[in-house]
Amino acid sequence: MPSLDPFFTEWARRRPGRARSLERAAALARALGLDADRAPVLGVVGSKGKGTTATTAAAALASAGLRTVLVTGPSFRSYRERVRVDGMSVTDAELDALGARIDAARRGLPPVEESGGYLAPSGLFLVAGLLHARDVEADVCVLEAGMGGHRDELRLVGPEVVALGSVFAEHVGVLGDTVEEIAREKARVAGERTRALVRLPQTAGVAAEVDAALAEATGGRVRAEVVDPGRPGVEPPPALRPPGLSAASGVLGTAAAARMLDHLGRPPMDRERLHAVLGTLRLPGRLSHHAVPTEDASGGGGDGGATEDASGGGDGGATGDAGDESTGAVPDAEVLVDSAIDRAGVSAALAHARGLWGRVDHVLLCLPDHKDVSGAVEALGDLPVTAVRLPEAHLRFEHALPDHWDRMDADGLSPAALRALGTRVLALGTVYFTGRVLEAVDAPTDRLFG
Template structure:
């Protein structure tokens, strides 16, 4: 088990009113020599689907023969998964070594009080990815932003190519007062080094704000390129896109990878090679299907069929409806739904979509999350600590698990899902 203190110490010790400090993060990058000597970066921002976009982009770049470091978050089962080389998580020893180097440089910085803020864990994993890329001789980094925008450490990395997913009203009041302001904030991850921004179709108001913000960030050098998943011939073909609502993210990731290859002057892979690698992409927690492990003492091949669970990080009405339709398409029906949505997610929308289905609401222990939204009285209740393979199997043979990534990671842990390798 790697030591996580270097990544979480300042966040855990933060005082009321303290915020993350990009100035401190910039000083850390300079102390590690990453302000100038760093691997080319493809940055991924958006309101949803960043992990699917980043993973597809990394797989497409690997198909072209590039050694690729991928940084995503949150993790599924282990923090090692936050940093991957060619789709595979670093091991404990590597993460420990990265953390030790970061911690040594951090200790030479001015204090948190002098810096005016702390180093955020998501930014420190991004720094770890940049370090690992340099050590491993990687050709390119694919870095997923946290919330994204000018206040995200990704901006400090200076992405040459930006992939901007669909923007909607997530983090209202944090990144902006409405979706237009949020779109502007996310676009401002671009900067002096940016040479291309590829985005999914947006509403006219959001598209106009993205164009204006991009012009401001790049001095008018860069114009947004729109990739439409519905256009005929768009890569990859539908059969090789991630399932459900993540399909558009796969298209965006492939398009952004193509722009990065153009920037680097490297020929793209032929379609057969590209499709072969994309066919290996696996996205845990994105409509992923898993067999629930047999209870102790039960031999395989018994009369009762194995229970299965489909796991998806749906957080709103649209996502829940898409996941329910997907599960019904696989199984013909759903025996039970596990749902874990804190109050700031679209709980009302999920309640409407799930209707009269048997549902158990799961409560997480994280103190910053609230679970006080009124729920149908016939729904069951469960604490996340009680989530085991046996508990899943007891709900039926066809279980749909939906909710925040903190929850879906626990489900993947319960069924011992493979999460260390995303492609290849």
């Protein structure tokens, strides 16, 4: 298990009211030589679907023969999953070495008290990804933002290409008070180095704010390019898109990768090779399908990787891929895992489960109060449901729930607990929770494609 202290020390020691410091993060990047020496970056922002977009973009770039470093978050089972090369997680030893270099540079900075803020874990994993890209001589990096915006470390990196997914009322009161304000903030990761922003269709108000923010950030030289998943002939074909609501994220990731190839002066993607690589795409926790082992999983990928600082962001949507069958399992009990956090996501996951199985025996739902709990309750109707509480201190679980629902703590998740609920179980909720379910069924999460 890698040491995580270099990534979490300053966050863990932060004082009340103290925020992340981009100035301190910029100083760290300079100390590591990343301000001038880094691979080209494709940055991914949005309210949901970021992980799917980033992973699809990385797979598409890898299909074009580029060595690609991917940074996403939160992780599923292990923090080494935060940094990948051509879809494969770094090793514990590699993450340890990256952390040690970051920590040595951090110790050379002025004290936190003088900088006015701390180094955020999500930003430090971006730094680790850029360092590793330099080590392995990567051709390109795909970096998923946390919340995104001008206060996100991705803005310091200055992505050459930005992929902007769907924007909705997530982080209201943090990034903005309206969806339009949130969209404007997320688009502000663009900067002097940015040469393209590719986005999904948005409402007129959101599109206008994105255009205004992009013009301001780039001096008017970059205009948003829209990719419409509903247009005939758009890559990838429907059969190779992730299922459910994340199909659009797969289209966005592919389009952003194509734009990056254009920026780099590379030939367009070969469709046959692209389709071959996308056919291997695996997105755990996003409509992924797993057999439940007969005994507690002991494969041991986990180091608590699904937990993360509250500012770290994450996919947060009903995005994903129908996946794998975990080893050592008997196929009479199955779980479908999805990181749905609102009414639309829960409804889509429920429809997918019924299409797969014909029925759902039980639903495990884990939604903190700041998610769309009421919408999820309505979407689930009269189904048997167990509400799951997580132990993370920054998450609250006080929303009123139907009296007939069962309750449990996340620490009680195990193959036996899943099997006791029935043979067709749907597990839905925040990524913190879905990571625990993947750990319980010993789902393989180190390789996402290839």
